[in-house]
Structure formats: structure tokens, C-alpha cells
Amino acid sequence: MNTEHGDVLVEAAGLGRSFGTKRVVDGVDLTLRAGEVTGFVGANGAGKSTTIQLMLGLLRGEGRTRYLGRPLHAWGAPGTVVGAVLGGVAGHGGHRVRTHLRTVAAGSAASDNRVDACLAEVGLAQAARLRLAELSLGMAQRVAIAQALLGDPPVLVLDEPANGLDPHSIRWLRQFLRAEADRGRAVLVSSHLLGEMEQLADRVVVLSRGRVVAAATMAELLDRAAGRRVVSVECPELERLAELVGTSGGRLAPTDGRSATVTGLDRVRIGTLAAEHGLPLYWLHETGPSLEEFYLGIAEEEFRIS
Numbered sequence: 001m002n003t004e005h006g007d008v009l010v011e012a013a014g015l016g017r018s019f020g021t022k023r024v025v026d027g028v029d030l031t032l033r034a035g036e037v038t039g040f041v042g043a044n045g046a047g048k049s050t051t052i053q054l055m056l057g058l059l060r061g062e063g064r065t066r067y068l069g070r071p072l073h074a075w076g077a078p079g080t081v082v083g084a085v086l087g088g089v090a091g092h093g094g095h096r097v098r099t100h101l102r103t104v105a106a107g108s109a110a111s112d113n114r115v116d117a118c119l120a121e122v123g124l125a126q127a128a129r130l131r132l133a134e135l136s137l138g139m140a141q142r143v144a145i146a147q148a149l150l151g152d153p154p155v156l157v158l159d160e161p162a163n164g165l166d167p168h169s170i171r172w173l174r175q176f177l178r179a180e181a182d183r184g185r186a187v188l189v190s191s192h193l194l195g196e197m198e199q200l201a202d203r204v205v206v207l208s209r210g211r212v213v214a215a216a217t218m219a220e221l222l223d224r225a226a227g228r229r230v231v232s233v234e235c236p237e238l239e240r241l242a243e244l245v246g247t248s249g250g251r252l253a254p255t256d257g258r259s260a261t262v263t264g265l266d267r268v269r270i271g272t273l274a275a276e277h278g279l280p281l282y283w284l285h286e287t288g289p290s291l292e293e294f295y296l297g298i299a300e301e302e303f304r305i306s
Ligand SMILES: Nc1ncnc2c1ncn2[C@@H]1O[C@H](COP(=O)(O)OP(=O)(O)OP(=O)(O)O)[C@@H](O)[C@H]1O
Pocket: 019, 024, 042, 043, 044, 045, 046, 047, 048, 049, 050, 051, 160, 192
């Protein structure tokens, strides 16, 4: 499929689902673009898995999802449009990895020679003869990803793929997904940790109690988190520093003769401003929410509003 970086490959609109009287997903919109990793972040129970199942047509509900302009069922072979990793590998433990993938390939119109190509892509070429029951969690996750890649789909969707993985496997996963996006795939990856997305996602959609409470580029989110940070400064020329901070969009509030707190600018910007204007700084210290705390704050605010 010919797609270019930035092309919208998936558009989900108005997704909704209740279980009994419980509203689990409520009016969720999601857009996935070629060449981008979108992080889908929310606490346990926020509705991420339900949303993903709605997008993939595995669950009935409200709204619609279009893949390259059409509903998934309108594509003859869905596996050539989207590859999904929704948990471990579902197969017979006694089957060898290659046999398992060949069986899946045969049932999904993927050519047999994709099996070895996909195993190589996830770095498991040497493990093709292992039995599924012999795989470590990290290897099983890679086999599940190889399976999702069999149809060479432009879209990859992974539900909490880092769960239970050791740091080495998480690093591999991060680099792998980044590379897949750089090749032009649109990648959706869910997680309950925003921090996990910091080095991976281009965009982040934050879900809280079934609703999208933030949708932004990672850079915007980091900027917003930085905007909530407070920097303590000590400077013998506080008035001049206050002026410089003010003209750069920040605010300085003195705490005593030469100490103050600054909001709206980060410590790097303040230090650079002072250096550029020859102002000595005796102290410069930033405190405030980490990205994770900032995210918890967004979810909390939304909860208060609703
Ligand atoms: N089949 C079901 N029947 C009833 N309730 C369900 C069903 N599936 C999910 N739920 C409920 O819907 C809510 C959202 O679940 P979902 O699995 O989508 O959340 P999640 O964000 O993926 O969280 P987690 O990371 O814990 O899987 C939860 O409260 C869950 O108990």
C-alpha cells in the first residue's frame, strides 16, 4: 500500500460502549497517521482495551472506524491493513514458532515466505524451531508481533505490549516500534504509564473513565507539564531578572530580598536569560510535577469536572 508519512490511515469517531449501566467508552475519537507512534494512555480500567476492540471490530458498539477511508470489513484481507497484538501468542504450546506462524499465514492470506521475513524483523530468526511453550515472555511478545506483521499491514495496534517485560525487552520494543513508524507504519500503542511514552510516542491520547481528556503531540504535553513547574532562583539583581522573565512570558514572585520563585519558564531558559544579560545567579532549582504526575493531574481535573 502506498502511503506517505503524515497520511491519515485510521480515523475512529464517536466510539462508545456500555456494559450494563456502566459507560466504559464515551465518544472517543482517534486518528492514526503514517510514520507516527500514537500513545494511548490511561489508568487500569480507563477503557483502552475496549476502545481498541471497538476499533478492530471485535466488539459491537457506537461509532465508526475507517482504515484508509473504508471500514475494516470492506477490505478483503484485514490482516493486510492492520496487525494487532492484544496479548500473548494464542497457539498450541507444543507447536514450533515457525509452524505456528505458517498456520496463521495460511489462514490469513499472507504468503508463506513472510514467516521467515517477519521472524527476522523481530530478531527471532534463530528461534524459529523453539516450541511456543518454551518461549520467555519477551520472546512470546516478539512472536505475537511477528504474527501481526505477516500481512505487512500499514497499521499496527498493540494493547499494553510492555506489560510484564523486563527493561531490556522494553527497550527493544521501544526501538522496534519507533523503527516501524519510521518505515511509514501508523502505530497505536496503549499503556497505563505516560512516562513509558515519553521516548516513544509522537502523539498521546489520554483516556480517563472512557473519555479522551487530552490529545496532543508529546512535545506539547511536555511543554504543558513544564509550564506547571516552579523554579526557585537567588539573584542579587532580582528586579532586573524579574523584568527579563516578564518579557519572556514568565512571572517572578520575590520571596525575600534576593530570592524568588518563577513560573512559566523552565530553569534552562532562566539560566540562559541571566547569562545573556550578565546577571549572576546563586541558586537555580526546578520543582514540580513529573510527566507522570502531570498526567495524573489531568485525569484528576477531568474527574472533578464530570
Ligand atoms: N465484557 C465486559 N463486561 C463487563 N465489563 C467490562 C467488560 N470488559 C471490560 N469491562 C469493564 O470496562 C472497564 C474498562 O475496561 P478496559 O479493559 O477497556 O480498560 P483498560 O483501560 O484497557 O484497562 P486495563 O489496563 O486494566 O485492561 C473496566 O471497568 C472493565 O471492568
